[in-house]
Amino acid sequence: MHEGVRGNVLLAIAIMGMVTVALRLGGFFLMRYVPVTPRVRRMLDALPGSVIAAAVLPVAIQGGTVAVAAIAAAILVMALSRNDVVAVLAGVGIAALLRLQGWS
Amino acid sequence: MMLPDQTPPVSETADETAPARPYFSCAGLRDGALAMSAVILSQSAFGFVFGTLAAQKALSLTEAVIMSGVVYAGLSQVVGLQNWPHDFTAATLVPLALATATVNLRFFLMSLTFRPWFGALPAWQAYPTLFFTTDAGWLRAMRYREAGGNDVGFFLGSGLLLYASWLLSTALGHAFSTWLADPKAFGLDLLIPAFFAALLIPAWRGARRAVPWLVAGLVALAVQFLVQGYWYIIAGAISGALVAGLDRDA
Numbered sequence: 198m199h200e201g202v203r204g205n206v207l208l209a210i211a212i213m214g215m216v217t218v219a220l221r222l223g224g225f226f227l228m229r230y231v232p233v234t235p236r237v238r239r240m241l242d243a244l245p246g247s248v249i250a251a252a253v254l255p256v257a258i259q260g261g262t263v264a265v266a267a268i269a270a271a272i273l274v275m276a277l278s279r280n281d282v283v284a285v286l287a288g289v290g291i292a293a294l295l296r297l298q299g300w301s
Numbered sequence: 302m303m304l305p306d307q308t309p310p311v312s313e314t315a316d317e318t319a320p321a322r323p324y325f326s327c328a329g330l331r332d333g334a335l336a337m338s339a340v341i342l343s344q345s346a347f348g349f350v351f352g353t354l355a356a357q358k359a360l361s362l363t364e365a366v367i368m369s370g371v372v373y374a375g376l377s378q379v380v381g382l383q384n385w386p387h388d389f390t391a392a393t394l395v396p397l398a399l400a401t402a403t404v405n406l407r408f409f410l411m412s413l414t415f416r417p418w419f420g421a422l423p424a425w426q427a428y429p430t431l432f433f434t435t436d437a438g439w440l441r442a443m444r445y446r447e448a449g450g451n452d453v454g455f456f457l458g459s460g461l462l463l464y465a466s467w468l469l470s471t472a473l474g475h476a477f478s479t480w481l482a483d484p485k486a487f488g489l490d491l492l493i494p495a496f497f498a499a500l501l502i503p504a505w506r507g508a509r510r511a512v513p514w515l516v517a518g519l520v521a522l523a524v525q526f527l528v529q530g531y532w533y534i535i536a537g538a539i540s541g542a543l544v545a546g547l548d549r550d551a
Binding site for chain 2: 200201202203205206207208209210211212213214216217218220221222223224225226227228229231233236237238239240241242243244245246247248249250251252253254255256257258259260263264267268270271272274275276279281282284285286287288289290291292293296297
């Protein structure tokens, strides 16, 4: 293992960083030129829930019993407690317990 | 942390911008940081994993921390390392850029949604704030916004805390790369999915408004089976937004 910083590594990092910054700032910039009509507003409002569903459902299906149990527990506890810390701890706790029991 | 929002008594038309101007406050910074308390554990575990992976790929500690500070997007950093070039030529750097763009395309969608909120800020405040966009910070900020919040400090506070812990956990993961216990044993790999799923509850506005979510989930599932890589998130998210746009009377 070497110390310090190599130029070509910095170049690769800079490229990854520029791509990511462009995406982080680009949508906001673009929306300067898009009037926020009621329809556009509905589409924007649907994005958080849609991103969640698109990110979580495949994880749940591929993750098997443990993933489904953890996600279901988090949703259930959130509905009851309205506290995201408690909900997340419940989900993670269920997953840890099930794995301790040999589930996958 | 929730502002006493004067809700218009009659109909709140969807194209109305929020009544008050966006602002920054110290209380908002603090509340935003506190709102990430459920997330910081898993993010740190992820940062530790990234630091360890970087050490295995022979990146120096400084290089690993620079990557975390400049890119600040965990999944794309791991994917980047997995496709790390042996020689740095256009033929290897272009695929690296494309892989990064694919994994991080969702930030573009998130960025869109900040326009109605940050639009009234001066550009020198809005754009640097957007640098700190993360999945968890964005989702939590959108919930805060929907509850009537207008304090950009809330979003920045969550972002700054996650940024600091991301750099720290990267450094620790690199320095103690032989220590890594199995984060899966503690269920930490499911912490972020659990956090996301929990945020669906406060976002719930009846079954009709959830139809786009269902479509998003199903499209993501189908795309994940059909296409390699991380296209499924973006495909699902765009499908959900399109369905919401089609619904005329929502």
